[in-house]
Amino acid sequence: MNPPTALIAEDEDLLAQALQSELHRLWPELKILAVAPDGPSAVTQALQHLPAMLFLDIRMPGLSGLDAAQAIVEEWPHDHPLPLMVFVTAYDQYALQAFDHAAIDYVLKPVKPARLALTCDRLKAALHQPPGPSVSPPEAPMIQQLRALLESPLHRPATQSPLQVIQAAVGSTIHMIPVTEVVYFEAADKYVRVLTAHKDYLIRTSLKELTPQLDEQCFWQVHRGVVVQATCIDHAVRDEAGRVHLRLRDRPEKIPVSRIYASRFKGM
Amino acid sequence: MIATPSPLHHRPGFLRRGVMSTVFSLGIAAMLAGIKGLDPFVCVIYSLCIGMMCWLTVEALLLVFALLVDRRWIAAAPSGPAGWPGWPWVSLGVLVAIPLAYSVGNHMGNLITGQANHGLDAHSWRSYLGFVLMSVMVAFGGTYYFYSRNRMVSAQAELEHTRRVAAETRLKLLEAQLEPHMLFNTLANLRALIGVDPDAAQTMLDHLIDFYRATLQASRLPWHALGAEFARTADYLALMTVRMGPRLQTCLRLPDELKDLEVPPLLLQPLIENAIKHGLEPQPGGGQLEVSAHRKGPSLVLQVRDTGMGLPVASAMTQGTGFGLLQVRERLSTLFGTQASLALSACPEGGTLVQITLPITTLGTPQGQTAFQSESTP
Numbered sequence: 001m002n003p004p005t006a007l008i009a010e011d012e013d014l015l016a017q018a019l020q021s022e023l024h025r026l027w028p029e030l031k032i033l034a035v036a037p038d039g040p041s042a043v044t045q046a047l048q049h050l051p052a053m054l055f056l057d058i059r060m061p062g063l064s065g066l067d068a069a070q071a072i073v074e075e076w077p078h079d080h081p082l083p084l085m086v087f088v089t090a091y092d093q094y095a096l097q098a099f100d101h102a103a104i105d106y107v108l109k110p111v112k113p114a115r116l117a118l119t120c121d122r123l124k125a126a127l128h129q130p131p132g133p134s135v136s137p138p139e140a141p142m143i144q145q146l147r148a149l150l151e152s153p154l155h156r157p158a159t160q161s162p163l164q165v166i167q168a169a170v171g172s173t174i175h176m177i178p179v180t181e182v183v184y185f186e187a188a189d190k191y192v193r194v195l196t197a198h199k200d201y202l203i204r205t206s207l208k209e210l211t212p213q214l215d216e217q218c219f220w221q222v223h224r225g226v227v228v229q230a231t232c233i234d235h236a237v238r239d240e241a242g243r244v245h246l247r248l249r250d251r252p253e254k255i256p257v258s259r260i261y262a263s264r265f266k267g268m
Numbered sequence: 269m270i271a272t273p274s275p276l277h278h279r280p281g282f283l284r285r286g287v288m289s290t291v292f293s294l295g296i297a298a299m300l301a302g303i304k305g306l307d308p309f310v311c312v313i314y315s316l317c318i319g320m321m322c323w324l325t326v327e328a329l330l331l332v333f334a335l336l337v338d339r340r341w342i343a344a345a346p347s348g349p350a351g352w353p354g355w356p357w358v359s360l361g362v363l364v365a366i367p368l369a370y371s372v373g374n375h376m377g378n379l380i381t382g383q384a385n386h387g388l389d390a391h392s393w394r395s396y397l398g399f400v401l402m403s404v405m406v407a408f409g410g411t412y413y414f415y416s417r418n419r420m421v422s423a424q425a426e427l428e429h430t431r432r433v434a435a436e437t438r439l440k441l442l443e444a445q446l447e448p449h450m451l452f453n454t455l456a457n458l459r460a461l462i463g464v465d466p467d468a469a470q471t472m473l474d475h476l477i478d479f480y481r482a483t484l485q486a487s488r489l490p491w492h493a494l495g496a497e498f499a500r501t502a503d504y505l506a507l508m509t510v511r512m513g514p515r516l517q518t519c520l521r522l523p524d525e526l527k528d529l530e531v532p533p534l535l536l537q538p539l540i541e542n543a544i545k546h547g548l549e550p551q552p553g554g555g556q557l558e559v560s561a562h563r564k565g566p567s568l569v570l571q572v573r574d575t576g577m578g579l580p581v582a583s584a585m586t587q588g589t590g591f592g593l594l595q596v597r598e599r600l601s602t603l604f605g606t607q608a609s610l611a612l613s614a615c616p617e618g619g620t621l622v623q624i625t626l627p628i629t630t631l632g633t634p635q636g637q638t639a640f641q642s643e644s645t646p
Contacts, residue, residue, distance in 0.1 A: 011549075012453070012511050018460035038552040059449070061552045090452035110456035 004127055006053040008035045009042035009068060010088065011060045015109065019055060019088070022113060027120045039063025043071045050080055053123055058089040065089075066155045067208075069146060070224050074258040078241055082142065084126055086119055104145045140263070147260050151216075162215035166194050168201035175201060179219075183232045183251050185210065187225035197250035222246065223258040236265040285414055286323055292406065293319025313380050318373030322407050325369035329361045352418075358411060366404045440591065446483065447541065454507050461510070472510050479503040486533040491632030494561060494568075495527035501536050501559055508544055515554025516544070522561050529568060530632035532599055538592030539572040539622045547576020547620055555619065568626045575619040579612065596624070604630055 006023070010016035016035050023030055033049040036042035039062040046054060046068075054072070056065035063071070065087055076082055087106040105119050149155060166177040177194060186193040187207035194201045203210075211219075211227055221227050234249045236257065244257040244265055257265065297315035301308040333353045337344045345354035352358075378384055454476055461469035482500040498520055505518045536559065548555045555575035562569050593610065600608040607627040615621050 011515075012457065013513050014457050014460045014510070015453075018456075018463070040552070059549075061550045061554075090456060091448040109452055110459040 003029050003031050004053065004123075005031045005033050005049070005051040006055060007033055007042070007046050007049060007051040007083075008055045009037075009039070009046075009060060009065065010035070010055070010057045011037050012057075013037070015057075019111060022111065022116055023055075023120070026113065026117050027124075030120075037061075039065070039068045042068045043075070046072045046083065047075055050077070051083055052081075052127060053084045053086065055086050055088055058087055064155070066146075066149055067224075070150055070260060073143065073146060073260055074224055078243070084123055085142065085146075086123070104142060104149070143260055144263065147263075150260070156212050163213045166201075166203060168194060168203050170201065177201065179214065180229075182229055183248055184226060184228040184255065185214075185219075195251060220261070220264060222261045222264070223256060226255055228255060238262075238265075281414070281418070282327065285327070285410070286320075289319050289323035289410065290316065292410070296402075296406075310377075310381050310383065314374065314377035317376040317380070318370055318403060321369040321373035321376070322366060322403055323410075325365045326362065326407055326411055329358075329365050333357060333361065352415070358415075359408075362404065362407050362411065366407045367400050370400050370403045446480075450507075450541075453511060457511050468510070472507065475503045475506045479507065483534065483537075489533050491530040492533045493527065494522065494529045494531050497531055497533065497536060498522045498559070498561075500534065501540060504537065504540060505557070512544075512549070512554060516548060517554075517556040519556065519558045520560070521558070523563075526561050526563060526568065529628065531568075531570075531626065532603060532632075535596060535599065535624065536570060536572065538596055539624075542592055543572050543574040543576065543620065543622070547574040547578070551577050563628070564625075566628055568628050568631070570624040570626070572622045573615065573619065575615070575617070578618055579614050579620055600624070600626075 004027075008016055008019055010019060016037075020032055020035065023032065030053075033051050034045040036045050039060045041062075042054075042056065042060070042065075043063065054069070056069055058065040060068070069085055069087075073082060085104050087104065088109060088111065089106060090109040105122055107115055107119055163179055166179060166182065168175045168177060177196060181196045183195050183197060185207060186195065188202065190204070190206060191202045192205055192207050192210055194203055207225060207227065211221060214227065218229055218231070219227050220230050228246065228248075232248050232250060234247045236244055236246050238244050242259075242262075244262045246255040246257060246265075248255065293315040294312065296319070297308070297311040300306055300315070301311045333342070336342045337353050342353050342357060345352050454472070458469055458472055458476070461472060479500065482496075482503070502520060505516075505520070509516050509518065540557070540559065543557055548557060557575075558571070558573045560571050560573075562571075593612075597610050600610060604627060607630060609625045611623045611625075613621050613623075
């Protein structure tokens, strides 16, 4: 059997080294494939090396640990088992206690050897679990948890009242688009494309800033880059590889649903 | 004013006032029976009937007033419990309603006992007036008692609310000052350094000690020297440099002639924290932070400039509504009124510039050398 592999994402060099040497002491066979100093490089390196485990700092430059985890899971090749995840954090206002005994582990900084040893034991146990008969079930709890984390106030600050109108500038004109007319929003670099049945507009905000301002009952995130108005979805289809796509009522596009959000689409 | 449930739907103490009225009526019955030698049973019946009618009438009267106040047909009294229209209205109401309540109660007494006493059709107007006057006085006394009691209760609730808000603000401020995220990250670094470089760990610990001592003293000292302010900033930046390594480049510039000016303690701290947290830390390559002071006419100008991410587009940050900036603005306006200002702007070459302007003439005078100042002034 191949030696277990891991990636560490931590922006503070001293802490990354300390975690690496502590892990080496506790679990000599564990091979650290890469140490990423920021969020975007954590995503790139994880997808390049495909490690079995990720140790992700939550506050990192470029992309938070949670955003990086989302990007990694969404881009992860389907024929590979998803990596096990451990979040590392100094202090967060929203306690992660709920995740203490669950699929996603977390450790607090300063990392105590005894606590890290417990994490290592859990990881070993999870690695040695024989893969289930089908592809998705063993991953399901982790994906659900990641989704819960992404929707928690830790990641998504609560907002007051949902937006009613999207204001999009085109030249010197400001178009007022009622949110009810929006079919979907799509992230485009630092902008967001707003697509109605017949037109599309660009607004200067990120999807991450916009999403919390939308009514989450009506607007469903289906991918880290796409938020769709649920009533505009005609149907969702799952292909033989387990991937889910959406067809819309008023637009021709085929929208891919990431595996984090795929469980939203099932019969009632 | 705090939100209280509408007095229309919720009349606190309604039953308690009823019980008190009953007890009082029984007391009057006992008095009448004792002094005038009347039949105690008859006294109790009349007294209870009249007492209950007075109680219910006053309650109904106050309910009607609360309704009128709620509909804004009459103005609410500036002080007093919710729905209280003020004494003139209540006096008028009581004067009209109590004789009526008295008569009705009296008739009820007549019906129960089968007697025909002391009603409007009484033989003696003097005895009738005496009883009416007594009822009115009792009603006034009772109303006044409950009025002041209610007023005390709502004043107390308001006081408690104010206290709770103050305590919450203090807690939030303390958490912001102690910055747990920074503390635990620094401790994690310290823990790592102890193993690899004990000397560096000691130096880091010394900076941490000075920084936290200054943070805790800041709430007690109204002023400290600008030199000390820069020394504390240097401690904080030394801690951050250990953590961020070459990603954080710092530069502190304080002209010697400004060193002894007295400024409010740790005014720069939230600005520097913001510059690192929102400007430099999220930027993969890091950047530079420059803290400087200069004199401009009658003003002292303090600047924090970073080459970080810059201000987010159209976000609340530009107005400076974050807790740290809000705190600085509040402190400035309490100490200097409109003479001081805090301004945020985007640097043309990228990054953010925060500038505090203070009137030099109104700055604090040295409060004598405190241990903290003499130790820390470089």
